[in-house]
Amino acid sequence: MNRSDLFQQILKKQSFLCVGLDSDWDRLPSHLKSLEDPIYEFNKVIIDATKDLVVAYKPNTAFYEAMGPKGMASLKKTIEYIPEDIFVIADAKRGDIGNTSRLYAKSFFEQYAVDAITVAPYMGSDSVKPFLEYDGKWVIILGLTSNGGSKDFQTLELQNGHKVYETVLSTAATYGSADDTMFVIGATKAEYFENIRKITPDHFYLVPGVGAQGGSLEDVCKYGMNDQVGLLVNSSRSIIFASDGANFGEASRDKAKALQQTMASILQARGMV
Amino acid sequence: MNRSDLFQQILKKQSFLCVGLDSDWDRLPSHLKSLEDPIYEFNKVIIDATKDLVVAYKPNTAFYEAMGPKGMASLKKTIEYIPEDIFVIADAKRGDIGNTSRLYAKSFFEQYAVDAITVAPYMGSDSVKPFLEYDGKWVIILGLTSNGGSKDFQTLELQNGHKVYETVLSTAATYGSADDTMFVIGATKAEYFENIRKITPDHFYLVPGVGAQGGSLEDVCKYGMNDQVGLLVNSSRSIIFASDGANFGEASRDKAKALQQTMASILQARGMV
Numbered sequence: 001m002n003r004s005d006l007f008q009q010i011l012k013k014q015s016f017l018c019v020g021l022d023s024d025w026d027r028l029p030s031h032l033k034s035l036e037d038p039i040y041e042f043n044k045v046i047i048d049a050t051k052d053l054v055v056a057y058k059p060n061t062a063f064y065e066a067m068g069p070k071g072m073a074s075l076k077k078t079i080e081y082i083p084e085d086i087f088v089i090a091d092a093k094r095g096d097i098g099n100t101s102r103l104y105a106k107s108f109f110e111q112y113a114v115d116a117i118t119v120a121p122y123m124g125s126d127s128v129k130p131f132l133e134y135d136g137k138w139v140i141i142l143g144l145t146s147n148g149g150s151k152d153f154q155t156l157e158l159q160n161g162h163k164v165y166e167t168v169l170s171t172a173a174t175y176g177s178a179d180d181t182m183f184v185i186g187a188t189k190a191e192y193f194e195n196i197r198k199i200t201p202d203h204f205y206l207v208p209g210v211g212a213q214g215g216s217l218e219d220v221c222k223y224g225m226n227d228q229v230g231l232l233v234n235s236s237r238s239i240i241f242a243s244d245g246a247n248f249g250e251a252s253r254d255k256a257k258a259l260q261q262t263m264a265s266i267l268q269a270r271g272m273v
Numbered sequence: 274m275n276r277s278d279l280f281q282q283i284l285k286k287q288s289f290l291c292v293g294l295d296s297d298w299d300r301l302p303s304h305l306k307s308l309e310d311p312i313y314e315f316n317k318v319i320i321d322a323t324k325d326l327v328v329a330y331k332p333n334t335a336f337y338e339a340m341g342p343k344g345m346a347s348l349k350k351t352i353e354y355i356p357e358d359i360f361v362i363a364d365a366k367r368g369d370i371g372n373t374s375r376l377y378a379k380s381f382f383e384q385y386a387v388d389a390i391t392v393a394p395y396m397g398s399d400s401v402k403p404f405l406e407y408d409g410k411w412v413i414i415l416g417l418t419s420n421g422g423s424k425d426f427q428t429l430e431l432q433n434g435h436k437v438y439e440t441v442l443s444t445a446a447t448y449g450s451a452d453d454t455m456f457v458i459g460a461t462k463a464e465y466f467e468n469i470r471k472i473t474p475d476h477f478y479l480v481p482g483v484g485a486q487g488g489s490l491e492d493v494c495k496y497g498m499n500d501q502v503g504l505l506v507n508s509s510r511s512i513i514f515a516s517d518g519a520n521f522g523e524a525s526r527d528k529a530k531a532l533q534q535t536m537a538s539i540l541q542a543r544g545m546v
Contacts, residue, residue, distance in 0.1 A: 062376040068384040069345040103335040111341040124422020149397020
C-alpha cells in the first residue's frame, strides 16, 4: 500500500488507528483454548470486530514466535485473514548485516506478505536498505521508543549537538524516503513530537504507547500530525484484552470505537474530513 | 552452560571457534534439495563434520525464518541435534519493550532451548534484562558490529567524550555480569579491541567477521583475548559453504580444522593449554 492509498484509507475511515495483535497465549479467553488454533481464532474475532474502525493491524512477532513453529503458522493465517485494504505491520524489530536483512525482508514480505516491518537502527544503513528494495513495502525504523530503557542510549547527547535519536531520524531518513520509511515514535514523549516533525516533516510515525503505556492521543496529534495525518497510533492490550469473557470481540470493538471517534473529532476539527 | 564450563570446553578442544549455521536455502548443495528437510540434513552433515573442532554453533534465525513456519521447525530440530556440551547461540538480534522481550526469552530459551541469544541494545535496559532472568542462559549484546553501517551510529562521538558503542558497552555491562552477558564485537576493527577490553575486561566477545568478512584471527587474539580466552570467533559462510558438492561435509571440516589449528597454536603460545 502506498502513502497516498494509506492517507485515503485514513480519510475514508476517519481513523488512524492501528491495533496491535499482541495475542499473548496467557491472556487469551479460556473458552478459546480448546480450539485447534486459539491464537488465530482470537485474532479472527478481534479483526471482525474492529476492521471497519482501523487502518492497520500490527502483530508483534514475539507473541507468535513464543509458541514455536506453530505460532508462526498462526501468524501467517492471521495475516491472510486481514482484509486487503488494511495495512499490516510485522512488529519484528529486526536488523542485521545486509545479506541477512535481505533474508528477513524475504521472510516478512514474501512468506508473510506484510506491508511493513519494524527494524532497529543500531547496525546502520546496510541493515535497513534491503527492506527498501521491495516496491510498495515499508520499513518502520525505531526512532524514539516509549519504554524506560529509551533513556539509556536514544536520548544521549552527541558531540554534533543532537541527541542520538535525532541523528538516527535525520540519517535513516536518507536511506529511503517518506514513501517507504516510517519511524516509531513513543507517545509517552508527546512534547518531543514538535522537534521530531522538524527533522522529518513528511514521514509517517507509528506511535505506540497510547493506552496501556499511558500516552495521550490529543497531545500526540497536537504536536505530531502533518497535512497527510502522518500518524498511525497503535493500541494493543487495552483493545484486544478489554474483556476475557465470551464478549471479548464486542469489548474490543467498544475500546477501538472510542479511540476512532476521538480520531474522527480531531480530523474534523482540523478540516481534514 | 556457565562461564567456567565454556572455558573448560575451550581448553579441552583447543578451540574457541563458533560455526555460524547460516544455512541459506539458495546455497545448499543441490543433491540435498529433494530430501524432506534439506536445511536440517545440511546442518546435520556440518555438525557431524565439525563438532569436535568447535565450542559453539550459531544459527542466524533469518535463514530459518525466511522459509516460513517449516524453517523454524528445521531450526528446532537442528538445535536438538547439537551435542549437549556445545554452546548454542540464536543469532536473532531481538530487542523490544520488557513484556515483549520476555516472550522472546521464552521463545528462544524454552521453545528452542539455546544457551544464548543476540540482542540489539537500542531500546535499553528493559529490552535486555528479561533475557537475564533465565539461570544459565546468556544474552549477547551488539557492541561494535563488522558491517559498513556500523559507522552510521555506533562510532559517533557523544558529549561524554565516548563513542556510542563504548557507552553501550559500559552501560549494558551493568545490566548483568560477565557470567551472563557477552558482546558482539566485529573483527574488521581489530585495533579497537584494546580499548574495548579496558571497558569490559572480563566479558566474552562473540566475534563475527573472520573469514568471509575479512577479519584477521591473529589480530583479534592479540588485542581481544583475556585470561579466560574471552573470545568466541565465528565463521559462517567460509566454513559451511566451502563446497557445494557431495563432499561439502569434508570441505567444511577442512576449513574449520585450519581455524582450530591456528587457535590451538595461539593458545599454546600463550601457555593456556
